[in-house]
Amino acid sequence: MPISANRFSHIRFALLNDIHSALMTRKPNNANVIALEANLISFEDSLKIIEIFLNTDFEGYRHTRSFEKLNISNNNNKN
Numbered sequence: 262m263p264i265s266a267n268r269f270s271h272i273r274f275a276l277l278n279d280i281h282s283a284l285m286t287r288k289p290n291n292a293n294v295i296a297l298e299a300n301l302i303s304f305e306d307s308l309k310i311i312e313i314f315l316n317t318d319f320e321g322y323r324h325t326r327s328f329e330k331l332n333i334s335n336n337n338n339k340n
Contacts, residue, residue, distance in 0.1 A: 262296055283310045287317035
């Protein structure tokens with residue numbers, strides 16, 4: 262899934278299996294698409310992870326340069 266999703270410049274995919282990963286994919290990486298590893302986490306933990314992911318803000322644009330470097334290879338992507 263991550264390889265397929267991240268080939269599009271507007272998608273930043275994250276595979277989550279705990280609360281810490283939910284925080285870290287939002288704060289510095291500003292992920293906007295997630296998948297949960299259902300065989301590793303309970304339904305209740307899944308709900309917590311989703312809530313944290315949705316309620317955590319991007320910590321700022323100090324990482325913008327890194328995103329721009331990623332988008333160089335995707336500029337020709339018409340999708």
